[in-house]
Amino acid sequence: MTDLSSTTGATPQTHSGFVAIVGKPNVGKSTLLNAFLNTKVAPTSPRPQTTRRGVRGIFSSDTHQIVFVDTPGLHKPKDALGKYMNQEVHSALADVDAILWVVDLRHPPGEEDQLVARQLRDLPKPLFLVGNKLDVSKYPEEAMKLYGALLEGRTADTQEVMLSAQNNTTAVAMLREQVLDILPENPFFYPRGAASDQTREMWAAEIIREEAMKKLRDELPYAVATRVNRWTEREDGLQRIEGEIVVEKNAHKGMVIGAGGKQLREIGQAARKQLEVFLDRKVFLGLEVIVINGWREDPEALRELGYE
Numbered sequence: 284m285t286d287l288s289s290t291t292g293a294t295p296q297t298h299s300g301f302v303a304i305v306g307k308p309n310v311g312k313s314t315l316l317n318a319f320l321n322t323k324v325a326p327t328s329p330r331p332q333t334t335r336r337g338v339r340g341i342f343s344s345d346t347h348q349i350v351f352v353d354t355p356g357l358h359k360p361k362d363a364l365g366k367y368m369n370q371e372v373h374s375a376l377a378d379v380d381a382i383l384w385v386v387d388l389r390h391p392p393g394e395e396d397q398l399v400a401r402q403l404r405d406l407p408k409p410l411f412l413v414g415n416k417l418d419v420s421k422y423p424e425e426a427m428k429l430y431g432a433l434l435e436g437r438t439a440d441t442q443e444v445m446l447s448a449q450n451n452t453t454a455v456a457m458l459r460e461q462v463l464d465i466l467p468e469n470p471f472f473y474p475r476g477a478a479s480d481q482t483r484e485m486w487a488a489e490i491i492r493e494e495a496m497k498k499l500r501d502e503l504p505y506a507v508a509t510r511v512n513r514w515t516e517r518e519d520g521l522q523r524i525e526g527e528i529v530v531e532k533n534a535h536k537g538m539v540i541g542a543g544g545k546q547l548r549e550i551g552q553a554a555r556k557q558l559e560v561f562l563d564r565k566v567f568l569g570l571e572v573i574v575i576n577g578w579r580e581d582p583e584a585l586r587e588l589g590y591e
């Protein structure tokens with residue numbers, strides 16, 4: 284195969300750029316990223332504040348490459364982790380060529396949407412206002428108008444799209460085409476086959492955290508972090524992955540493990556199933572629960588857990 288990514292010689296000009304996916308928590312940003320790429324790059328869950336770090340997801344055609352940057356939902360931070368999450372949004376906004384602002388069409392804009400809109404109104408970059416969850420919205424047009432009104436006075440290019448990131452592959456592909464059209468002339472930033480900037484360990488740790496967040500209740504989903512410390516491949520192809528669920532106090536440990544270890548087993552099984560689907564390999568997943576006291580407020584622990 285010829286390498287079209289080269290900008291020298293008679294090869295066609297390439298277009299590529301960075302595109303941030305921003306919005307308040309839980310509107311479907313990560314679901315949209317995964318839908319753009321037809322694979323799972325970022326964790327998604329029914330709980331707000333699932334995404335904690337900016338994650339890059341890469342889409343390449345012969346001549347175009349979009350580096351999507353999924354970001355945490357912008358919110359009022361309550362701890363050092365929350366501050367880090369919002370910083371990830373701000374640094375993404377500063378670095379990208381275009382923005383996808385995702386909103387939830389089931390509801391009119393709230394305070395958090397206004398917070399986002401204030402960041403975006405005067406940003407001199409092309410923006411797509413993406414009304415999501417069209418499949419479950421009763422008054423999508425009305426909601427969209429209200430979100431659009433928050434951008435009144437914006438002078439940079441603004442387009443509006445309504446779709447369902449979860450079950451509308453055609454609309455998602457069309458939006459991706461619209462994004463391709465506005466990319467500047469650039470060489471590719473990543474190899475053509477790359478889907479993400481994460482290591483496989485970071486990716487697997489996020490899948491484990493997603494399953495933990497789905498199963499745990501009350502404050503616990505926000506008090507856990509995950510990491511993968513070892514990943515080995517057996518000769519027959521089995522992937523042996525060893526991970527940790529980190530909690531912030533001793534009392535949480537038993538709550539994550541559950542009676543007779545049931546809950547930890549369920550989290551492990553659900554994560555293993557996902558890992559097997561996306562790796563297309565048999566997986567052995569070993570999980571341990573450890574305590575790092577007050578990690579959400581501890582800069583060193585945050586760094587150690589990949590939030591830096």
Ligand SMILES: Nc1nc2c(ncn2[C@@H]2O[C@H](COP(=O)(O)OP(=O)(O)OP(=O)(O)O)[C@@H](O)[C@H]2O)c(=O)[nH]1
Nearest residue numbers: 308309310311312313314328332333334356448449
């Ligand atoms: N019905 C429906 N549900 C959706 C759609 N898109 C996302 N969801 C659901 O909305 C919830 C939140 O989705 P995420 O993709 O995790 O949202 P997010 O904006 O990345 O959330 P944070 O990372 O917490 O900011 C999940 O339960 C998704 O399954 C959609 O188009 N329709």
Ligand SMILES: [Mg+2]
Nearest residue numbers: 312313333334
């Ligand atoms: Mg997310």
